[in-house]
Amino acid sequence: MIQLxxxxxxxxxxxxSAAMVIFARNPVHSVMWLILAFFNAAxxxxxxxxxxxxxxxxIVYVGAVAVLFLFVVMMLDIDFAELRAGFVRYLPLGALVxxxxxxxxxxxxxxxxxxxxxxxxRAAPVVTDKSNIQQIGELLYTKYIxxxxxxxxxxxxxxxxxxxxxxxxxxxxxTQNISAQNRRRPEDATRLVDPGVGQGMEL
Amino acid sequence: MVxxxxxxxxxxFLVIAVGLxxxxxxxxxxxxxxxxxxxxxxxKLTEYECGFPAFxxxxxxxxxxxxxxxxxxxxxxxxxxxLFPWAVSLEEIGWAGWATMMIFLAELTLGLVYAWKKGAxxxx
Numbered sequence: 490m491i492q493l494x495x496x497x498x499x500x501x502x503x504x505x506s507a508a509m510v511i512f513a514r515n516p517v518h519s520v521m522w523l524i525l526a527f528f529n530a531a532x533x534x535x536x537x538x539x540x541x542x543x544x545x546x547x548i549v550y551v552g553a554v555a556v557l558f559l560f561v562v563m564m565l566d567i568d569f570a571e572l573r574a575g576f577v578r579y580l581p582l583g584a585l586v587x588x589x590x591x592x593x594x595x596x597x598x599x600x601x602x603x604x605x606x607x608x609x610x611r612a613a614p615v616v617t618d619k620s621n622i623q624q625i626g627e628l629l630y631t632k633y634i635x636x637x638x639x640x641x642x643x644x645x646x647x648x649x650x651x652x653x654x655x656x657x658x659x660x661x662x663x664t665q666n667i668s669a670q671n672r673r674r675p676e677d678a679t680r681l682v683d684p685g686v687g688q689g690m691e692l
Numbered sequence: 693m694v695x696x697x698x699x700x701x702x703x704x705f706l707v708i709a710v711g712l713x714x715x716x717x718x719x720x721x722x723x724x725x726x727x728x729x730x731x732x733x734x735x736k737l738t739e740y741e742c743g744f745p746a747f748x749x750x751x752x753x754x755x756x757x758x759x760x761x762x763x764x765x766x767x768x769x770x771x772x773x774x775l776f777p778w779a780v781s782l783e784e785i786g787w788a789g790w791a792t793m794m795i796f797l798a799e800l801t802l803g804l805v806y807a808w809k810k811g812a813x814x815x816x
Contacts, residue, residue: 492696535699545773553766560762563754626781629774630789637774637792641799644767648803651763652812655756664814 492536499532516562524555541622760812771800 502525509522527550534543619627629637684690724730739745778785778793785792807813 495696536696541777549766549769549773553762553769557759557762557766560754560759564756564759620780622777623781623784626777626779626789627784630778630781630785630792634788634792638795638799641796644770645799645803648764648767648800649806651760652807652810655760656810656812658811 495532496536499529499536502526503529503533516565517559520555520559520562523558524551527551527555539621541620541625757815764807764812767800767803771797 506522506526506529510519510526513519513522527546531543531546531551534540534546682690774796775793778789782790
């Protein structure tokens, strides 16, 4: 009973906040609604028994991806009035995309009710006496080694790409060079002079 | 469906957190309304003499360096997330699984060395 209530609560909030992501006028508010949707999707995953995925959603999506989205939104210099203009012009294209997505949904439901192939069960046999994090580990690091390493390569490429695109040396900044400071000896910095009487100092 | 009773402590924490934070927000408002004078006026919200405007758009353009920091954070966050299932299933996956993770870590360490050498971790 509580699970049913929790399911409908999470599902309603996911759909409502997903709609608000689209309808919010301020893109920063859109990202906030997206974070709420992520949290509730994590709740749905919990109800489905995928606890590890739920925690991953909170840690990776809420903690990192949403922050990245926020940075991107803050970095863009958007003119909102211009962005909202041309609604009628883009309407046919948008409607086309919407129709294609709806057709895919219908096909997916049809394929699911047709059943038969059961690819998922062959690829990932369900063992119920273990926690799902352990099941993921047993499959990911044995059967799907190649995909796992490919994911690592993708992350490496993302990191190098971000550095190449955004990192540049800024001139005119004086940074602290600790090793140079420590290498400095008193004889490099000070000088003893012995001026004669009445001759004054020469620097 | 899973057994939800183990999440009861989290629910209790959540209720306490929401209750405390809303008390901190609304209690001073209520006390101020009841004890002080409440005369809102638009002139009170305008800037005082040569002060800066009190209410303006919070959006200002960020430096792209924040984005680089966020990207690096995501990558190492994911790396840590992959370590959890590996750690709990290490007994079953054996040396092959261990070597898999070591190769994965080596890939990302390569990226870390690159970032370090390029100075992407320095803020200046």
